[in-house]
Amino acid sequence: MSEWLRRRPRTDGGDDAASREDLLLRAAASSFPVAPAAHPSGFGCSCDRVGCPTPGMHPVSFAWQTQATTDPDQVRRWLRTQPQANFITATGTSHDVLDVPAEAGAAALRRLEERGLDAGPVALCGPDRYLFFTATRGTPADEDEWWPCELDCHPETLEEHPGLRWHCRGSYVLLPPSRHPAGGTVSWLRGPEHPLPDPLPLLEILTDTCATAAEHAERLERERDNERERLLGR
Numbered sequence: 001m002s003e004w005l006r007r008r009p010r011t012d013g014g015d016d017a018a019s020r021e022d023l024l025l026r027a028a029a030s031s032f033p034v035a036p037a038a039h040p041s042g043f044g045c046s047c048d049r050v051g052c053p054t055p056g057m058h059p060v061s062f063a064w065q066t067q068a069t070t071d072p073d074q075v076r077r078w079l080r081t082q083p084q085a086n087f088i089t090a091t092g093t094s095h096d097v098l099d100v101p102a103e104a105g106a107a108a109l110r111r112l113e114e115r116g117l118d119a120g121p122v123a124l125c126g127p128d129r130y131l132f133f134t135a136t137r138g139t140p141a142d143e144d145e146w147w148p149c150e151l152d153c154h155p156e157t158l159e160e161h162p163g164l165r166w167h168c169r170g171s172y173v174l175l176p177p178s179r180h181p182a183g184g185t186v187s188w189l190r191g192p193e194h195p196l197p198d199p200l201p202l203l204e205i206l207t208d209t210c211a212t213a214a215e216h217a218e219r220l221e222r223e224r225d226n227e228r229e230r231l232l233g234r
Contacts, residue, residue: 017083023176023188024075024087030121030192031094032133033068036060036078037086037174040181046084056181057174059088064172086178091136092169095196098132099165099173103216104209105130109189111205120197122190123173126180131173132206133192134199163210166203 028034037059038047045055052058060082061067068090069075078085091097100108102124109130112119121133167173178186 017079020177021076021079024079025072027089027175027192028070028072028075031070032089032175032192033070033093034075034087034089034175035064035068035172036082037088037178039084039086040179045181056086056179059172060085064088065090065170068172087175088172088178089175091167091171091173094136096134096136096199097167097171097173098134098199098202098206099125099167100130100132100206100210101163101213102128102130104164104206104213105132107209107212108132108202108205111209112202117201118195118197119190119202121188121192121194123176123186123188125174125186126182126184128182130189131186132202133196134202135196137168137199163214164203164206166199 024034038045038052038056040046040056045052045058047055047058047060059067068088078087089095105122109119109122119132123131123133125131174180174186176186176188180186
């Protein structure tokens with residue numbers, strides 16, 4: 001019952017609608033191209049797909065890459081005609097996103113602060129992911145010059161990248177104030193007005209904190225296994 005209540009569509013008042021519009025227009029003003037997305041509905045997704053694998057986390061239109069825009073008038077029209085919609089931002093044109101587990105993201109923010117480095121825009125996506133917005137690697141005219149990366153993450157491969165994900169060309173992430181299917185909303189920890197940092201120095205720190213977080217999780221799992229064996233051996 002608590003899960004159902006948490007996922008019920010909200011009936012936002014005027015203040016909530018104004019705040020929602022302000023958040024999306026701030027993103028558009030920062031050159032983040034946005035497009036409407038599906039939203040959590042009941043225990044599933046507002047789309048018609050049975051067993052949707054990413055409920056409330058995918059664009060409404062298959063043409064989302066060409067649909068995504070920074071035009072404030074278009075954003076306002078979407079808000080009027082699709083008041084329940086989540087919104088995504090298309091990556092790989094004006095920005096990329098480094099997407100990490102929350103524990104690693106929080107550690108990275110502390111490390112950046114200690115070093116006096118600017119983290120750029122950062123969002124909390126649901127209960128367990130941090131999104132670090134960075135400058136893009138670009139889209140070179142010569143495809144032979146495209147820099148492939150084993151960390152590239154497209155929406156359909158999210159489950160294959162439980163650690164660090166690099167959203168670049170052909171990918172997207174949810175924008176604040178989208179509702180997350182696991183509960184809560186996507187929210188800014190550092191707003192889109194912050195300058196976009198170079199992704200490579202940030203990648204080094206995030207890779208390190210992800211490895212540390214993974215080691216910590218493995219150690220806890222071993223300790224739990226050992227405790228279960230001890231209890232069973234009594």
